[in-house]
Amino acid sequence: MQFDDLGLDRRLLSLIAHRGFEQPTDIQRQAIPVVMAGKDLLASSKTGSGKTLAFLLPAMQRVLRSKPLSRRDPRVLILAPTRELAKQVYGQLRMLTSGTTHKAALVLGGENFNEQAKVFRQSPTFVVATPGRLADHLKQRNVSLSGLEMLILDEADRMLDLGFKEQLDSVNAHAEHRLRQTLMFSATLDHQQVTEIAAGMLKSPKRVAVGEAERLHSDIEQHFVLCDHLDHKQALLEHLMKANVHKQVMIFTATRADTERLAERFTQAGYKAIALSGELNQASRSRIMNEFERGFHEVLVTTDVASRGLDLLNVSLVINFDMPKHAEEYVHRVGRTGRAGHQGLSYSLVGPKDWRSFKNIEGFLQQKLEFTAIEGLEGKFKGFKEKKVPNKKSPGPAKRQKTPVKKQPKAPKKRDKSFYNNVPVGDVPLAKKKTKPES
Numbered sequence: 560m561q562f563d564d565l566g567l568d569r570r571l572l573s574l575i576a577h578r579g580f581e582q583p584t585d586i587q588r589q590a591i592p593v594v595m596a597g598k599d600l601l602a603s604s605k606t607g608s609g610k611t612l613a614f615l616l617p618a619m620q621r622v623l624r625s626k627p628l629s630r631r632d633p634r635v636l637i638l639a640p641t642r643e644l645a646k647q648v649y650g651q652l653r654m655l656t657s658g659t660t661h662k663a664a665l666v667l668g669g670e671n672f673n674e675q676a677k678v679f680r681q682s683p684t685f686v687v688a689t690p691g692r693l694a695d696h697l698k699q700r701n702v703s704l705s706g707l708e709m710l711i712l713d714e715a716d717r718m719l720d721l722g723f724k725e726q727l728d729s730v731n732a733h734a735e736h737r738l739r740q741t742l743m744f745s746a747t748l749d750h751q752q753v754t755e756i757a758a759g760m761l762k763s764p765k766r767v768a769v770g771e772a773e774r775l776h777s778d779i780e781q782h783f784v785l786c787d788h789l790d791h792k793q794a795l796l797e798h799l800m801k802a803n804v805h806k807q808v809m810i811f812t813a814t815r816a817d818t819e820r821l822a823e824r825f826t827q828a829g830y831k832a833i834a835l836s837g838e839l840n841q842a843s844r845s846r847i848m849n850e851f852e853r854g855f856h857e858v859l860v861t862t863d864v865a866s867r868g869l870d871l872l873n874v875s876l877v878i879n880f881d882m883p884k885h886a887e888e889y890v891h892r893v894g895r896t897g898r899a900g901h902q903g904l905s906y907s908l909v910g911p912k913d914w915r916s917f918k919n920i921e922g923f924l925q926q927k928l929e930f931t932a933i934e935g936l937e938g939k940f941k942g943f944k945e946k947k948v949p950n951k952k953s954p955g956p957a958k959r960q961k962t963p964v965k966k967q968p969k970a971p972k973k974r975d976k977s978f979y980n981n982v983p984v985g986d987v988p989l990a991k992k993k994t995k996p997e998s
Contacts, residue, residue, distance in 0.1 A: 629706025886923035
């Protein structure tokens with residue numbers, strides 16, 4: 560199937576062809592016709608599957624081909640869990656709106672609230688926002704959603720995990736009318752809260768599930784390496800950087816301190832490296848990601864703040880210096896490479912402190928993961944043996960205990976009551992008569 564077969568507007572087809580997209584991905588092929596038919600959609604797909612265009616293309620189609628319900632209110636609202644993902648969606652949206660009269664606004668937490676209020680007064684057609692900041696603007700009545708035509712929730716499971724259910728309910732209440740179409744994308748459809756909120760926000764939705772969220776792309780080659788301690792990890796990290804040909808590298812750590820320390824270490828070694836963590840302010844984070852995306856830096860050392868939503872085509876190597884706490888984050892981290900048909904490579908360093916996380920990932924991926932040995936850097940740590948729980952035999956039916964028989968008191972012995980020389984001797988034992996010694 561080609562994009563031409565989906566019935567998209569010729570202006571959209573021209574933009575798609577200009578970007579080099581020829582055939583729709585699985586999620587695009589299944590989702591776009593459903594959305595263009597006006598149906599609500601509940602969809603899941605693995606990371607890097609092209610789901611962003613799966614909802615942006617039909618949203619643009621609706622805007623280009625139909626009249627607005629309101630000339631003042633936004634027509635399409637896209638909510639994303641993090642600022643990084645919202646920026647990535649906004650970047651692709653700007654590509655589609657270029658050359659049209661339709662404006663797009665990006666509304667993020669941590670940025671100037673009053674400036675965002677001014678943007679709403681310009682009546683943008685599209686709004687891409689994080690749920691917390693949008694809820695704040697709704698409280699201040701800076702924006703109205705009465706004329707909203709399409710509500711899109713990207714990575715709804717992540718938004719719920721981050722505690723945005725109250726904000727999502729608020730958005731739903733402000734845009735509650737029968738003409739609204741709602742699209743919900745989630746990494747998994749088995750998420751209990753996703754199921755609950757979908758029941759309240761979507762009307763008879765079509766369900767689309769492409770692939771399995773816990774599976775990685777077949778074009779990502781993954782390796783796991785056992786290591787003993789921090790110094791061993793750093794030696795392995797430096798070896799992997801030198802041994803593998805790469806364009807750009809992302810290194811994931813557990814703490815901000817490690818991002819800064821490793822970035823400085825690689826800078827001293829001659830690499831163009833930079834650190835990114837969630838504790839930086841929004842302006843710094845935006846600048847760092849923009850510079851990395853444009854190729855100004857070769858190595859990005861980061862926490863999980865950059866594990867989702869970033870479409871970085873030049874990242875050919877991902878290294879987990881520390882294993883993630885949550886198993887699903889492993890898929891998102893490694894999914895930063897091997898995108899858009901490119902080959903990807905990942906290495907995960909597993910030390911004693913990472914063992915439990917490794918076993919959780921193994922269970923999440925539902926496969927037995929093998930370890931790769933690096934010649935000359937083999938470690939002594941071989942993993943922890945799982946404790947075998949003894950199989951306790953189930954007790955059989957309880958044996959019937961015999962009721963103890965009470966002992967009857969013994970009958971008193973009958974004594975001889977006979978008389979001897981008119982003396983009763985029955986009660987007195989007979990004494991043996993002493994013999995007198997002969998004189």
